[in-house]
Amino acid sequence: MGIGHFFVDRPIFASVVSIVLMIVGGVALLGLPIAQYPEIAPPTISVTAQYPGANAETIAETVAAPLEQQINGVEGMIYMNSLATGDGQLQLTVTFQPGTDQDIAQVQVQNRVSQADPRLPEAVRRNGVQVTSGRRTS
Numbered sequence: 001m002g003i004g005h006f007f008v009d010r011p012i013f014a015s016v017v018s019i020v021l022m023i024v025g026g027v028a029l030l031g032l033p034i035a036q037y038p039e040i041a042p043p044t045i046s047v048t049a050q051y052p053g054a055n056a057e058t059i060a061e062t063v064a065a066p067l068e069q070q071i072n073g074v075e076g077m078i079y080m081n082s083l084a085t086g087d088g089q090l091q092l093t094v095t096f097q098p099g100t101d102q103d104i105a106q107v108q109v110q111n112r113v114s115q116a117d118p119r120l121p122e123a124v125r126r127n128g129v130q131v132t133s134g135r136r137t138s
Helices: 003-009 011-031 056-071 102-119 122-127
Strands: 044-050 077-084 089-096 129-133
Touching: 003 011, 044 056, 044 102, 044 122, 056 077, 056 089, 056 102, 089 102, 102 129, 122 129
Parallel strands: none
Antiparallel strands: 044 089, 044 129, 077 089
């Protein structure tokens, strides 16, 4: 007589064993330690600038291009994208590898923006270029 026949001949016993195994598994699952959930969203740093009276093409050529050239290659950067609007706004977002220290990344981007500052139009320098962290507050 094999194990299969044993449980076929005793269906109530087989059901009890199955229920006990599920309860033990559920208790074990709840007892598993979870140190920390992984960081899913990569850190981002935003660079914003205003060039009053300029169109999107002018902003792209005179503001976005110098900033992108200077910021490109900052340590831990994955990619960046920029959006120049027709009302004189520039939004440049720099995305870093997950696990990158966001404060250090912000300082590095700010240093690169400072290096590009002399190449920017006077109106942009007057208004200032803001570098902000994409950190969410909860």
